[in-house]
Amino acid sequence: MSDSSSTEYVTLVSNDGYEYKILRSAACIAGTIKKALDPHSGFLETTQNRVELPTINGVVLEKVCEYLYYHQKHAESKDVPDMDIQPELCLELLIAADYLDV
Amino acid sequence: MIAGRGRQRIRPPRRGLHGDDLDFDSTWVSIEAAFREIHTKNASRLSYEELYRHAYRIVLKKRGDELYKNVYEFEKNWLASEVRGSIDQLLSPNLLANVQNVGGTTANERRVSGEKFLKGLKQAWGDHQVCMSMLADVLMYMDRVYCQDHRRPSIYTAAMFLFRNEILQSNISETDERDVLGLLNHVILEQIQMERDGDIIDKHLIKSCVHMLDGLHADDLESDDQRLYNVSFEREYLDTSRIFYRTEAEALLRDSDAGAYCGHARSRIHEEEDRCRSTLLDSTTKKIQNVVEAELIQNRIHELVEMESGVRFMIDNDRRVELNLIYDLNARVDENKSEVTRAIQRRLVEMGTAINSDAIAASQATSTSAQEKNLNQQTVAAIKWVEDVLVLKDKFDRIWRESFNSDNLLQTAITRSFADFINSPTFPRSSEYISLFIDENMKKGIKGKTEAEIDLVLEKAITLLRYVQDKDLFERYYKKHLCRRLLMNKSISNEVEKQMISKMKIELGNNFTAKLEAMFKDMAISEELTSGYKRYVEGLGDRDPKRIELSINVLTSLTWPMETIGGTGEDDASKRPQCNFPASVEKIKRGFELYYNEKHSGRTLTWLPNMGTADVKAVFPRVPQKDGSLKERRHELNVSTYAMVILLLFNELPVEQSLSFNEIQAQTNIPHNDLVRNLQSLAVAPKTRILRKEPMSKDVKPDDQFFFNEGFKGNFVKIKVGVVSNGNKVESDRERRETEKKNDDSRNFCIEAAVVRIMKQRKELSHQNLMTETLSQLAAQFKPDVHMIKKRLESLIEREYLERVEGAESYRYLA
Structure with a gap:
């Protein structure tokens, strides 16, 4: 694979054009993103280090990224405080989570 | 939480996000x-x-x-x-x-x-x-x-x-x-076969194919035991390997010797192990090993051990590396190593029996020649026997150490084999021979050796002793031999004697050595007595120029083997013929008795002249020397007490007068046997012919006449007149039977004591249990005959120590 395959940050793109650059390790918590970036299979995403997610809008994706970091941060601790999630986002977040296999 | 925000509604996600229509x-x-x-x-x-x-x-x-x-x-x-x-x-x-x-x-x-x-x-x-x-x-x-x-x-x-x-x-x-799978298996097997034949193959390639088989399953359930590798390939692999190794084993057994076979088998086993690691899967290692071991070792080990170049050959030729190989192989398939063990044991017993029969043959080889010489030869044979056994022991010890990795099982096997042939019923003399070996070393063997070497010899003797079952018999012999050594001052070093005793003490316990130690104590006391008596005599003041020096050994009759000392131990002291001492000697004897009774009242002293020696100064008349001059000759004769008594008879006799055998016996009252022996050494032995005998012949007859030999010539001033058969030798058959009889008597006593001890504690015991307990109690001393125990039981019942319990096979103790 090309050199870019091992960058520390990757880009996630929402359907309304927002781009989020987040840590690769955090992004790979989501199963779908992890597979998309898997260097062994060599899909288009791998070469660009950029995953477009046309099913998710910017607001939700922001929350997703927040969650990924949140997850990474608290992965090994107990009694983790709940994350603040607006009820109106709940359903869409659920769908996104299902899609991304978080 | 959600209830708290009741007013807010959760909106359904906007439709169309995932596309409503789907083609x-x-x-x-x-x-x-x-x-x-x-x-x-x-x-x-x-x-x-x-x-x-x-x-x-x-x-x-x-x-x-x-x-x-x-x-x-x-x-x-x-x-x-x-x-x-x-x-x-x-x-x-x-x-x-x-x-x-x-x-x-x-x-x-x-x-x-x-x-x-x-x-x-x-x-x-x-x-x-x-x-x-x-x-x-x-x-x-x-x-x-x-x-x-x-x-x-x-x-x-x-x-x-x-x-x-x-x-x-x-x-x-x-x-x-x-x-295709069959073909794949076949190809892989063929490649492996090529490698076995020495070709180089692409192990990595095969390994990846093997991994493929390992990753696939024969059914759709993906259970572990259904991997294609296991169900298909491995099975075929094991089968072909089995056939291959079977034929190989046959060819090898036919064509090469056991050592080469073992080497080959071992390298094959390692090869297969390597192959599993580098080419196949580790999980197969155990299985293929089983196959190889079964084909190359298990089914063949018997043939292998029995081969002409098998274990026997290896032992005989000290092929320790090969023995190690075969041991290793055997150990792989059999935890007990039974094949090798059996072969070793058999060979060991064979070699031991050969030594036994050698010893017997050597001791009987010249049975036609004179009795005395024969005895000597037997002694040599005895010592040779012990040395042979020790060499054998060394050999097997080394094999055991170097070839068998100091395996415990084999050690017990070897020990058992040694015990087997040493105690074999066809060879009853081991106890005597070992004792003789020690005796020989005490008298001569250890001269000029360092302490470490002496220690080694003693240690060896002890190892042999360990194998002997009838320890009581050994004790009897050892006592007898020790007694002779002590009384005749034959032992080179008292220190070494004591060392030996202490070694035996460690090995066999206090009981065994108590009497031996008592013998040493007696010797020490005797020395004190002698010097005490000397001072006492000096204190008396009458300085007799003709005073005779006396050194004496006072022995406790129970601890010393009386049959050795008194000739016939069982005879009552009073019945024993009392030797008539000449007046001068008799006086000293009285003097000592007096002195002794002063110190210890109530003890009876019995004199045993047959054990003593005397230094006699003798003057021989002038005879022409080589240069023509006449010279009086003085000799100091070291003779036995009896011989002294005999010689003193001639002191009072005019020259040219003779005494007949019967006259001598009548005057001295020396027992017949002793008299014959002493006269033989005085009149027949060529170097110490102080008496002249008529007629001149080897045997002493009752009417033979004895003269003082004036023409006696000796090269030295001091002359030792040895009395025939004084040393420790192998017993003649008659003596043997006597010893055995005595031994049996003392065994009877031991058995009775053991039975009474057990019964006193248990009060009531079944016959079977009593037997086993008795046997185990006595095991340290000897292995009693069951028949003998039964007889003792009868006798104890007769004497009302025990009674039979009615209706049951058991006994009750009667207090």
Whole structure:
């Protein structure tokens, strides 16, 4: 694979054009993103280090990224405080989570 | 929480986000096209997200089963056409021919075509794996949702099954019924066989094929014991190996010796181990080892051990490395190493028995010659026996250490074998011989040796002693021999004697050595007595110029073997013929008795002149010397007490007068046997012929006449007149029987004591239990005869120590 395959940050793109650059390790918590970036299979995403997610809008994706970091941060601790999630986002977040296999 | 925000409503997600309408067919077309790209390794242009989204949508629209089916069919077709096609190209006629018969193609050709086939298969498998993992990634959502809900195997697993069905289990060609899997197995086995024959093969390649087999299962359940590797390949591998090693073992047994066989077998075992590590799977190691061990060792070990060049040959020729090999091999298949152990034991007993019969033969070889000489020869034979046994022991010890890794089991086996032949009923003299060996060393052997060497000799004697069962018999002999050594001052070093005793004490316990130690004590007391008496005599004041010096040994009659000292130990002291001492000697004897009774009242002293010696100064009349002058000669004669008494008789006799044998006996009252022996040494032995005998002959007859030999010539001033048969020698048969009888008597006593001890404690005991307890109590001393115990029991019942319990096979103790 090309050199870019091992960058520390990757880009996630929402359907309304927002781009989020987040840590690769955090992004790979989501199963779908992890597979998309898997260097062994060599899909288009791998070469660009950029995953477009046309099913998710910017607001939700922001929350997703927040969650990924949140997850990474608290992965090994107990009694983790709940994350603040607006009820109106709940359903869409659920769908996104299902899609991304978080 | 949610209740607290009651006013807010959760909006349904906006429709259209995932596309309401779904054209399954067109979506499938694009997916299928993408799959094709993946299979041809062109994935870098495809967007994972896009494909994932397609699959996601399809599943979301409840058409997962169609998608699954389509993918399945797609893979099946792909394998059947594309992959199968490339494999078919590898199935060269060369390769196919091999399966049927090996002839016709060279090994090299076979190897090349085989390798090509393996490589192709490995390639196909590798590609399939990579592609399927990519497909599985894309279809992740399907796997997660559809497959789990409908209990279908994930698409990846399903594709693996497809590979097995479509490629491995397909026929080689339309006309050929065999499947590719069989061919694969065959090729791998052939490669392994090539390696066994010394060729170099591509281990890595085979290993990856083996991994493929390991990754696939024979059924669709993926159970561990159903791996293709296990059910198909491994089984064949083990079978062919078994056949191979069976024939190899046969050929080797026929063509080479046992040592080479062992070496070969061992290297084969290591080879197989290596092979499993480098070429096959570790899980096979144990199984193939079992096969090799079974074929090369287990089924052959007996033949191997028995071979002409087998264990026996190795022992005889000290092939310790080979013995180690065979031991190692045997240990692999048999924890007890029974074959090797048996062979070792048999050989050991054989060699031991040979030593035994050598000793017997040597001791009987010259039984026609004179009795005395014969005894001497027997003594030599006894010592030789002990030395031979020690050499044998050394040999086996070294073998045990170097070849058998100091194996405990073998040690006990060896020990048992030693005990077997040393105690063998056909060779009853081991106790005596060992004691004689010690005796010999005490008298001569240790002269000029360092302490460490002496220690070694003693240690050896003790090791042998350890094997002896009848320790009481040994004690009897040792006592007898020790007694002679002590009384006649034959022992070189008292220190060493004591060392020996203390060693025995460690080995056999206090009981055993108590009497021996008492003997030493007696000796020490006697020394004090002698010097005390000397002072006492000096204190008396009358300085008699003709005073005779006396040194004396006072012995406690119970601790010393009386039969050795008194000739016939059982005779009462009063019945023993009392020797008539000449007046001058008698006076001293009285003096000492007086002195002794002053110190210890109430003790009886019995004089044992047959054990004593005397220094006599003798003057011989002038006889012409070589230079013509006449010279009086003085000699100091060291003679036995009896001989002194005899010589003193001649003191009072005018020259040229003679005494007959009967006269001497009448005057001295010396027992017949002793008299004959002493007269023999005085009148017959050529170097010490102080008396003259008429007629001149070897034997002493009752009416022989004895003269003082005035013409006696001696080269030294001091002359020792040895009395025949004073040293420690092997017993004659008569003596032996006596010793044994005495031993039996004392054994009877021991058995009775043991029985009474046991019964006193138990009060009541069954016959069987009593027997076992008695046997175990006495084991340290000797191994009693069951018959003997029974007799003792009868006698105890008669004397009302015990009674039989009515109706039961048991006894009761009567206080």
